[in-house]
Amino acid sequence: MRWSRYFWYTSKEDPADTEAPSHKLLIKGGFIKQVSAGVYEFTPPGVRVLRKIENVVRKEMDRSGAQEVLLTVLNPAELWKETGRWELYGRELFTLKDRNGRDYCLGPTHEEEITDLVRSFVNSYRQLPLILYQIQTKFRDEKRPRFGLIRGREFIMKDAYSFDADEFSAMMSYETMKFAYDRVFKKLRLKTLMVEASVGAIGGISSHEFVVLTDYGEARVAYCESCGYAANAEVVKLSKPQEEKEEERPLEQVETPSTDTIEKLSNFLGVPPRKILKAVLYIVDGLTPVMFIIRGDRNVDENKVSMVLGTENFRLAEDQELWELLRTKKGFIGPFNLNSSIKVYWDNSTYGVKNAVIAFNKPDYHYVNANPGRDFQYGEFVDVCQVEEGDPCPKCGASLRVSRGLEVGHIFLLGTRYSEPMRAYYKDPQGQEKPIIMGCYGIGISRCISAIVEQHNDERGIKWPTSVAPFELDLICVNPTDPQQKEVAEHLYLLSEEMGIETIYDDRDESPGFKFADADLCGFPYRIIVGKKVKEGKVEVQCRQTGEKWDVGIQEAIREVKKRIEEDKK
RNA sequence: CGGGGUGUAGCUCAGGUGGAAGAGCGUUGGCUUUGGGAGCCAAAGGUCGCAGGUUCAAGUCCUGCCACCCCGACCA
CATH class of the missing domain: 3.30.930.10 (Bira Bifunctional Protein; Domain 2)
Known part of the structure; x- marks a missing residue:
């Protein structure tokens, strides 16, 4: 080309x-x-x-x-209704009607x-x-x-x-x-x-x-x-950690004004986030509140939550709902004094804490040195914790990446x-x-x-693997107005085509730098440069992946590139 | 769908406090140049995202909408 x-x-x-x-x-x-x-x-x-x-x-x-x-791209709604996915698939489904009002979707x-x-x-x-x-x-x-x-x-x-x-x-x-x-x-x-x-x-x-x-x-x-x-x-399943060994200190109620995030609370009390028990309230199907308690330094994985709940139809409770349901606000949610209609799940990460900080639905207050068994009772344990680097591998216990x-x-x-x-x-x-x-x-x-x-690029551009490159070889004529260069380039172009190499022949009337930059950007695995050295009977070959470049005789150039291409494709 | 940002020439962008629409790159014509995105001269190119409003006057201020990008939740 x-x-x-x-x-x-x-x-x-x-x-x-x-x-x-x-x-x-x-x-x-x-x-x-x-x-x-x-x-x-x-x-x-x-x-x-x-x-x-x-x-x-x-x-x-x-x-x-x-x-x-x-x-087909155009799918009739009937098929999708048979499996219930016409409704279940939701807003991701591109739907349309034909002139008679029949429903279709574009197949996802x-x-x-x-x-x-x-x-x-x-x-x-x-x-x-x-x-x-x-x-x-x-x-x-x-x-x-x-x-x-x-x-x-x-x-x-x-x-x-x-x-x-x-x-x-x-x-x-x-x-x-x-x-x-x-x-x-x-x-x-x-x-x-x-x-x-x-x-x-x-x-x-x-x-x-x-x-x-x-x-x-x-x-x-x-x-x-x-x-x-x-x-x-x-x-990734995260199980209960070892019980902490620590002397139980007396429970206190502490005023913790406007500590609505774990970070603020942790700074205010001088307690590490992992000693704080965080409560998160979800609203399931738009009406049922469900509370999850998790360690303060960890996050809830909502995919895991959907497994526990058996539905994807849930969301975090809004401020107004927190007030109506718990008479509290964000940052001060806790598993105490709850209406029995609110189901509470304890994430495995909360197991075995000692002297924890935990809220009790009173705005601007937390319990400090709360201990399980003494000050509160665990309920049903679940695993809804987002995996972090360093968590134990569920197979062998080593640190996960x-x-x-x-x-x-x-x-x-x-x-x-x-x-x-x-x-x-x-x-x-x-x-x-x-x-x-x-x-x-x-x-x-x-x-x-x-x-x-993503896996094959550098600051200059793409480095296509030979198996998927748009062209295997970029043949550059540095100065097409030089009759000798032009002739050699044309010759090599025909030869490469004959050898079955997918070649783009850069015969554009542009400056050399322009063509080199395009070669780098577009990522051809191999490049042959026909330039000044034709006078000595040589052209330059470059490999984009490795960056190596070398001179070869005009007659050998195509054969050498062909050999490399074949190697790459094995 | 929540949060943030952007929208001006084909592309990348500049246009304090309202007062004649700009640059670089690209494009077209000409000359020169040819091993790392060339140089000089000349030219073309605009619904300033859209719709309202304020004003003598709006790219600039106000309101609404739209599009696109980014962060979060979801899919190959």
Whole structure:
């Protein structure tokens, strides 16, 4: 491809309104252009990267026996009503009506549709197992799109669905996908961590996420460097700590004016936050108050709360509700003198404290030196504590590391969540009707572009792994007005095409620095520079990943680059 | 959905206290230049996010709305 004719425009200036390196570089490098919040266009080079990723995924899916389908973007509401998700999915669902007033949505995921497809053809155990997949644009009306392709409202996803006759077979399908995912991410040069994930309120059986560690992810991931345990922070179990050994001091009521945060209270009393018992009041389903007591230096993990409550429909109580329910205000909530209708849960972290500070619903007062058994009674213990760096690994007890991560893949053994309500049944060898066991497996294709850039960039720009680079080779003619340079460059261009190298030939009439800067920014794995040295029969080869550069004879240049490209792609 | 911020040329931004719409980059034409985002000359380019209001006069002040970005809660 001759750059002078190619629809590819980079920017010298950093784009405004971008934060994440991948977002910045993809826009600056002219791979994508924003159309509205979370909606992006792909330019020709952007599409080339996208297609390469798709093809890596496609190849590994096909290799593991999955078969490609193409479902629809426009989904009729009826299917979604069959599983109840028309209501459950909530505001994330992009919905619309046709001219006759019939309801549709733009598919955010395709369990309903694939189940419908399968139930209409599969009716015998002989037709199972089966794995179908598609690569399709999805739509989710996200509350907050973020970081370019990392979280869009329109995005491209590979979603696969497995159909099995029994749970054992379903586990096999699950494992097959797990291995396929490992291969995919290896080929994309994405360092991922496979973490245990929440099976969520829909009650799946098993679930793992493939996570890229980066500050611009939205998942919190905990992992153990000593035993290899890794999990989404929300599923890491934290148990009761050792009982503290400390002499019990006499209980006091202390006036603690306007200490409405743990920090203020801790400073005011000169007591470390871990000795303070914090109470948090939630309102469930808009009416039922539920109180959680947790150690002051810890935070409530609302994902864990939803597990305890069995619903996601809860929120923190507002100031007015605190007054109506407890006659107190924020900072002075405690488990004392409560109306019996208020359920109180004690987080495991509160176990065994001695001489604690705790509020008792009297504004501007706290108890100091409160001790369990003597001054208050524990109730039901739960685990709603957000995991922090250094917490004990639930497998081996070593210190956990906690880090932000970007979820690029998710595998989920669904069971019969969809097949049951949609009556996707098959007849077993005994002639019994049974629901198909399903699994679903996603890879965020467009998100992977960002993830790769997050892991492969430097201050000059992107460093694409060869397997996904828009072009493998950037051929730069330093001075196209020099007939000798021009001739050599044209020759090498033709030769590279002949050798099957994907080459962009930078024949633009621009200054050398301009072309070099673009080469760095756009991240081609290899660069051949045709410049002054052609007089000595040499050109320069550069490798973007390693930064090495060396001169080679004009005749050897293409062959040498070809060899390296082949190496990279293994 | 809560909190914060931004909106002026294609892009990045400047425009105290109201008084003729600006710069750099990019674009177009010309000349020069060619190993790290070149130089000189000339030119084109604007619904100052939108709608109201105050005022002799609004990019600037007031009200409402919209869009986008960031932080939190949620998804690949």
